[in-house]
Amino acid sequence: MTAPRIRTDDTAAVLDLVEDATRRLLDTVAAMRPDQVGEPSLLPDWTRGHVLAHLARNADALTGVLEGAQEGRAAAMYASEEARAQGIADGAGRPPRDQAADIEATAERFARAARETGGAAWGFEVVHRSGARFPASALPWKRLAEVEYHHVDLDLGYRPKDWPEEFVGHELALLAGRFAVAEEVPPVLLRVAETGAEFRIGAAAGPAVTAEGAAGDLLAWLAGRADGSALIVHRGGRPVAEPARVLPALPAMA
Numbered sequence: 001m002t003a004p005r006i007r008t009d010d011t012a013a014v015l016d017l018v019e020d021a022t023r024r025l026l027d028t029v030a031a032m033r034p035d036q037v038g039e040p041s042l043l044p045d046w047t048r049g050h051v052l053a054h055l056a057r058n059a060d061a062l063t064g065v066l067e068g069a070q071e072g073r074a075a076a077m078y079a080s081e082e083a084r085a086q087g088i089a090d091g092a093g094r095p096p097r098d099q100a101a102d103i104e105a106t107a108e109r110f111a112r113a114a115r116e117t118g119g120a121a122w123g124f125e126v127v128h129r130s131g132a133r134f135p136a137s138a139l140p141w142k143r144l145a146e147v148e149y150h151h152v153d154l155d156l157g158y159r160p161k162d163w164p165e166e167f168v169g170h171e172l173a174l175l176a177g178r179f180a181v182a183e184e185v186p187p188v189l190l191r192v193a194e195t196g197a198e199f200r201i202g203a204a205a206g207p208a209v210t211a212e213g214a215a216g217d218l219l220a221w222l223a224g225r226a227d228g229s230a231l232i233v234h235r236g237g238r239p240v241a242e243p244a245r246v247l248p249a250l251p252a253m254a
């Protein structure tokens, strides 16, 4: 893997990645049979229909935050957590064709709002549902992560190995940065096989196990989309036979 030449706040470049990711997602939805909507996704308690409805409502939510930034107003993504859950539940049972139309229309609305966002508004500090605060220019990357992660969650053939290099490179660094300060995560030193880059996660003191692998495999584990069995893990300098038993199980991000 070569270092991707893209910055997460290069909104035009990231919006191109979002458009490509959305197109791949819509191709998957177009191939769905109606009965697959009600089948389980890879996320606990969510059917594939829940994942698809969530993707449309997330586009609405991020559009609202972007429009708020244009007006210098810190808009919440959702009216409440209950409203978020209701919106997802209400849309979950729709057939693939309706899900696709909703995802396409809301993605286009987000893209239009982004195109209309000017320089100063991109610098406006927004508040994400996660509680994180960052400039509005990070919103397109947030949307990219939603689409890439949840496409995998549909369990319809799109896998972490299908994530584009540009997404994997930066998302791994972003997520590792978040986990670096996590007290509840035991220390793990991640080593990217392609580049030798290292990230230490887990804020607790003490010796770290090392986990080495392809950037995509490291991200899949860090994002809660794989159990880490694809990684080479050492503890106390010795190789671990069953990495998934040693590595902490991490929650599904996004």
Ligand SMILES: O=C(O)/C=C/C(=O)CC(=O)C(=O)O
Pocket: 058, 061, 077, 084, 129, 130, 253, 254
């Ligand atoms: O990136 C995160 O930590 C959290 C992402 C979200 O909360 C996204 C949603 O689940 C949503 O927009 O509803």
